[in-house]
Amino acid sequence: MTLEQLKQLRNEIDKIDNEILQLVNKRAALAQQIGLIKKSNIIYRPEREAQILARVKQDNPGPLDNARIAQLFTEIMSICRALEKPMTVACLGPQGTFSEEAATRRFGGAFTTLPCDSIDAVFRNVESGNAGYGVVPVENSTEGAVGRTLDLLLQTSLTVCGEIQLPVHQSLMALQTDLTKIEKIYSHPQSFAQCHHWLQTKLPGISNTAYINTSSNADAARLAAQDSHAAAIAGKRAADFYGLKICAENIEDDSKNTTRFLVLGAQKVEPSGRDKTSLVMSTGNYAGAIHKLLTPFSVHNVSMTRLESRPSRTHLWQYVFFVDIEGHQKDANVAEALKELNEKAAFLKILGSYPAS
Numbered sequence: 234m235t236l237e238q239l240k241q242l243r244n245e246i247d248k249i250d251n252e253i254l255q256l257v258n259k260r261a262a263l264a265q266q267i268g269l270i271k272k273s274n275i276i277y278r279p280e281r282e283a284q285i286l287a288r289v290k291q292d293n294p295g296p297l298d299n300a301r302i303a304q305l306f307t308e309i310m311s312i313c314r315a316l317e318k319p320m321t322v323a324c325l326g327p328q329g330t331f332s333e334e335a336a337t338r339r340f341g342g343a344f345t346t347l348p349c350d351s352i353d354a355v356f357r358n359v360e361s362g363n364a365g366y367g368v369v370p371v372e373n374s375t376e377g378a379v380g381r382t383l384d385l386l387l388q389t390s391l392t393v394c395g396e397i398q399l400p401v402h403q404s405l406m407a408l409q410t411d412l413t414k415i416e417k418i419y420s421h422p423q424s425f426a427q428c429h430h431w432l433q434t435k436l437p438g439i440s441n442t443a444y445i446n447t448s449s450n451a452d453a454a455r456l457a458a459q460d461s462h463a464a465a466i467a468g469k470r471a472a473d474f475y476g477l478k479i480c481a482e483n484i485e486d487d488s489k490n491t492t493r494f495l496v497l498g499a500q501k502v503e504p505s506g507r508d509k510t511s512l513v514m515s516t517g518n519y520a521g522a523i524h525k526l527l528t529p530f531s532v533h534n535v536s537m538t539r540l541e542s543r544p545s546r547t548h549l550w551q552y553v554f555f556v557d558i559e560g561h562q563k564d565a566n567v568a569e570a571l572k573e574l575n576e577k578a579a580f581l582k583i584l585g586s587y588p589a590s
């Protein structure tokens with residue numbers, strides 16, 4: 234390529250950048266007007282954002298792939314949303330947690346994080362209005378359900394307004410990279426469990442008592458940054474935040490390790506066209522009880538994507554069942570199934586309908 238060609242191509246990019254600049258601002262001004270029309274305080278409309286992302290992915294001519302296009306438009310909507318009204322999202326802190334990464338994936342970069350030291354605190358901060366939304370882990374592909382989140386969902390007045398699936402890659406990080414110098418490892422119990430095999434084979438010399446549980450893996454990184462004989466298992470983001478070096482990456486036992494997060498809020502989300510509904514229910518202790526609860530779904534052709542039992546915490550050996558189904562509670566077949574379920578279940582709480590991720 235000649236210098237002349239390079240100059241010409243850059244001139245074209247400059248022209249396009251100017252057009253993008255005008256168009257992005259034009260879009261932002263329109264969003265600002267929408268913000269003024271919205272009577273309620275609720276600016277974030279998950280169903281509308283999901284529809285926009287689905288449309289741009291469908292119309293995407295390339296060469297940018299759909300994941301990149303979704304990332305770009307998530308960011309554009311994020312800044313437009315922030316112009317309408319700034320947003321605060323509560324999630325497990327300190328900075329650098331997978332929860333924060335999940336929040337960024339959904340909301341883009343234009344929001345303020347409210348870092349919380351527990352899942353309970355995330356719920357409390359959204360319930361009290363300190364944060365507009367919260368992001369909590371609900372299940373992991375290796376380790377299963379996050380029990381505390383399920384227990385709190387049972388009690389909360391909040392609704393589920395979204396789900397985020399985040400591939401979770403764990404790294405071992407420390408102030409230095411010599412594994413023989415490591416005497417203790419900090420991490421969240423779920424992260425230890427996800428890396429069990431790697432730890433047993435690569436660091437067999439570390440005694441059980443040298444595995445120290447922390448409330449989040451970012452907190453593990455923070456602690457490891459204070460001790461040259463300590464390491465942490467956490468996401469790479471945490472290493473950047475706390476100035477740690479990566480000793481080994483992708484140490485999770487399953488390379489497809491994924492955590493599903495829920496977005497909590499105080500609003501009912503309208504149908505997007507591709508939704509899920511989460512609910513929790515209970516039944517009496519008699520033969521065929523669960524079968525009876527599940528029949529309305531098959532009768533009305535509603536697919537169930539998840540069924541999880543959890544101790545009821547009110548009576549010994551009694552359980553509640555967390556169910557995710559395909560469709561929105563306003564969809565005719567889902568509405569019919571839920572109506573019948575309501576007549577059959579001893580207890581039924583709809584946690585929310587939201588766009589499927």
Ligand SMILES: O=C(O)C(=O)C[C@]1(C(=O)O)C=C[C@@H](O)C=C1
Pocket residue numbers: 264267268276277278279281282285309310311313314317
């Ligand atoms: O359509 C709206 O309701 C808007 O406020 C605009 C917009 C957008 O940028 O497209 C921004 C925030 C909402 O969550 C949804 C979409």
